[in-house]
Amino acid sequence: MKAKDKISSIGSTDEPTVSRMVEDVIGCKWTLTIMQLIRRGVCRPGMIERSVEGLTTKVLNERLRKLVRYRILERRAYPEVPPRVEYKLTPFGHKFARLLDAIEELEKERAMATTRGADSG
């Protein structure tokens, strides 16, 4: 754990801060893609895996566990035969997703401004 994380962590859990989560989720294309799929209702691991080319079961499970640990996702297991597992965004997860939208929006604006700057300069 880096010194900065120590200072900014809240409570007694090992959870990162929201800004650290933002950086983590945006920095990992798999995590971002998995979150967007679940947001759109693709909520079962098998469906997610089939929807993303190159995504392995191992990586998918790691990312899902991480998002549950961050309390962005919640896991629901249904005692059926065969057993059914679904993931959905928590209320925090929905707000977090909207934050990512806002960041993406700003990123786009910035990219456009940079392009315009490069054109005129």
Added chain:
Amino acid sequence: MKAKDKISSIGSTDEPTVSRMVEDVIGCKWTLTIMQLIRRGVCRPGMIERSVEGLTTKVLNERLRKLVRYRILERRAYPEVPPRVEYKLTPFGHKFARLLDAIEELEKERAMATTRGADSG
């Protein structure tokens, strides 16, 4: 430059991504405080320095330069005697500041949820 920054950087400039900036600004108490002061209209370096206990001229200037490089702040120099320098948020800086507000809000909600969870658990 880390591999991740390379992948996610947009355009040909050395600017970090918005999420990297978020992490950077929130991770540095000086940067955050300086930004909040300028937002509230404390826009001259001397005034900022006097408003923050422990803030040195060197650190202040470094942070101001960084925020200008990120295009969060813009620097205005007035050719007066004595010369006057003021900083203000750019349009992007205002949006970025609102993003920080949203993150802070989520962070607070999360801290409260953690406290409640610890009480009940």
